Amino acid sequence: MGAGPASGEGPADGRVLIASNRGPVSFRLSDEGRLSATRGGGGLVSGLSAVANHPNALWVCAALGEADRAAARRAPGGRLGLDGTPGGSGVRMLDIPPTVFHRAYNSVANSTLWFVHHMLYDTPNQPHFGSAFSREWESFRTYNRAFAEALAEEAGPAAGPPIRAVVQDYHLSLVPRMLADLRPDVRIAHFAHTPWAPPAYYRMLPDEVGREVLEGVLGADHAGFLCQRWADAFLDCCAAVLGPEGARVDRERRQVDYQGHVTGIGVHPLGVDAGGLVSRAAAPDVRARAVALAEAAAGRKLILRIDRTELSKNIVRGLAAYRELLTTHPEWLGRVVHVAFAYPSRHDLPEYREYTASVQRLAGEISEEFGTEDWNPLILQVDDDYPRSLAAYRLADVLLVNPIRDGMNLVAKEGPILSDRGCALVLSREAGAAAELGADALLVNPFDVSGTAEALHAALQMTEPERKRRAESLARAASAMPPTRWFAEQLAALDRPGDR
Numbered sequence: 443m444g445a446g447p448a449s450g451e452g453p454a455d456g457r458v459l460i461a462s463n464r465g466p467v468s469f470r471l472s473d474e475g476r477l478s479a480t481r482g483g484g485g486l487v488s489g490l491s492a493v494a495n496h497p498n499a500l501w502v503c504a505a506l507g508e509a510d511r512a513a514a515r516r517a518p519g520g521r522l523g524l525d526g527t528p529g530g531s532g533v534r535m536l537d538i539p540p541t542v543f544h545r546a547y548n549s550v551a552n553s554t555l556w557f558v559h560h561m562l563y564d565t566p567n568q569p570h571f572g573s574a575f576s577r578e579w580e581s582f583r584t585y586n587r588a589f590a591e592a593l594a595e596e597a598g599p600a601a602g603p604p605i606r607a608v609v610q611d612y613h614l615s616l617v618p619r620m621l622a623d624l625r626p627d628v629r630i631a632h633f634a635h636t637p638w639a640p641p642a643y644y645r646m647l648p649d650e651v652g653r654e655v656l657e658g659v660l661g662a663d664h665a666g667f668l669c670q671r672w673a674d675a676f677l678d679c680c681a682a683v684l685g686p687e688g689a690r691v692d693r694e695r696r697q698v699d700y701q702g703h704v705t706g707i708g709v710h711p712l713g714v715d716a717g718g719l720v721s722r723a724a725a726p727d728v729r730a731r732a733v734a735l736a737e738a739a740a741g742r743k744l745i746l747r748i749d750r751t752e753l754s755k756n757i758v759r760g761l762a763a764y765r766e767l768l769t770t771h772p773e774w775l776g777r778v779v780h781v782a783f784a785y786p787s788r789h790d791l792p793e794y795r796e797y798t799a800s801v802q803r804l805a806g807e808i809s810e811e812f813g814t815e816d817w818n819p820l821i822l823q824v825d826d827d828y829p830r831s832l833a834a835y836r837l838a839d840v841l842l843v844n845p846i847r848d849g850m851n852l853v854a855k856e857g858p859i860l861s862d863r864g865c866a867l868v869l870s871r872e873a874g875a876a877a878e879l880g881a882d883a884l885l886v887n888p889f890d891v892s893g894t895a896e897a898l899h900a901a902l903q904m905t906e907p908e909r910k911r912r913a914e915s916l917a918r919a920a921s922a923m924p925p926t927r928w929f930a931e932q933l934a935a936l937d938r939p940g941d942r
């Protein structure tokens with residue numbers, strides 16, 4: 443890992459191409475057919491938005507729905523500004539045929555690769571790799587090829603300063619290999635924003651698919667991960683799946699030699715731009731929401747969680763832990779409010795719709811069981827209101843982040859930075875963030891509901907000075923690697939001879 447930005451690391455030194463499925467902007471179509479742009483969501487977009495604003499950078503992304511397609515078609519060459527202005531220069535949005543996109547994004551990326559890396563399968567029933575999957579996999583290749591071809595084209599002439607392509611996440615795991623074949627002159631990085639599955643789980647994938655994903659990533663000169671654990675799992679998969687004859691895994695030098703091409707392996711733990719976040723959280727819209735939320739809490743302790751409605755986030759067990767807290771520690775009855783903000787995600791997938799329904803069902807049961815005329819124990823909101831989330835961070839006494847498995851989890855990092863009084867963090871040991879925040883958080887096994895309930899109890903009881911001390915130290919760790927530095931490190935790794 444590089445020590446930080448230095449000469450030769452910035453986009454100023456040559457063309458930088460970013461590629462990800464979700465881009466910095468997406469569109470809505472009104473009933474009158476008018477398009478309006480909104481900011482893309484999720485950790486990946488937050489991380490990259492800070493660095494995409496450079497004249498040498500171009501962000502290649504997919505049109506995610508009909509409104510995006512309409513915007514991409516209206517813009518010459520699919521070119522948009524980062525804010526969605528047609529004809530801008532920061533974004534190229536690919537209009538991939540809807541069936542191909544649906545199979546690649548929903549069936550392969552989100553229902554297969556995401557499930558494998560987060561270990562989400564109910565294995566007696568899923569996965570089921572039959573003939574439908576072969577078709578879906580073929581579409582995944584086509585979708586990856588569309589990105590590789592667009593990147594090859596956008597790279598421009600080979601002469602001149604180095605051209606670097608930074609390819610993001612599991613959706614695009616085949617792109618590095620495909621792009622390297624098309625443009626051997628382009629320096630390629632891949633970054634995984636998810637965990638990586640251990641070999642025993644990874645090998646559920648059909649053999650040729652498991653190989654192709656690894657070979658795809660190994661087409662890159664540098665492969666980055668959010669924490670050491672996921673990097674190690676990747677190396678373990680290379681050794682187990684590609685075999686000692688195929689892949690030479692050198693753990694000391696952190697590299698894999700596959701068929702004569704060397705890929706450097708790096709750990710780049712994405713953090714938060716604390717200054718930017720704090721100033722956004724001081725804006726009037728956030729202050730207004732903080733007032734409303736403080737009124738709802740009415741001086742009671744506030745336990746907060748903020749997630750996408752995402753299976754891996756473990757919202758149901760989190761609510762079950764809160765119920766158990768109220769049962770086993772009745773001294774908290776009437777003295778605490780749990781605020782759960784879960785913004786909608788991936789609702790094309792039935793598992794996600796069912797999961798959201800279970801979250802709502804359990805929340806209803808808790809309110810029914812414990813609520814009184816003057817105390818609402820649980821506020822669950824399933825919608826997206828960014829300023830309201832920032833307001834809640836400021837007021838929280840306890841932040842609950844209990845994913846089954848998570849690449850990093852930026853909520854765990856944002857909370858301590860924004861909390862006015864210093865919040866206690868209850869954190870899953872299976873989140874990548876645990877590597878950096880574990881010492882000052884209360885770590886939990888995400889499957890242990892009783893253990894999580896006890897951790898919530900301990901967090902609520904923590905003394906003010908102790909909470910403050912821990913929150914300060916959490917905030918320091920959370921802002922150690924702001925997105926600009928995280929990105930600069932990946933570019934710098936591409937410039938080091940060992941990684942070429």
Ligand code: G6P
Nearest residue numbers: 464483484485486611635636788
């Ligand atoms: C995770 C993934 C990102 C993804 C985000 C939101 O953070 O690593 O690649 O963009 O979730 O998910 P979505 O499917 O809505 O893009």
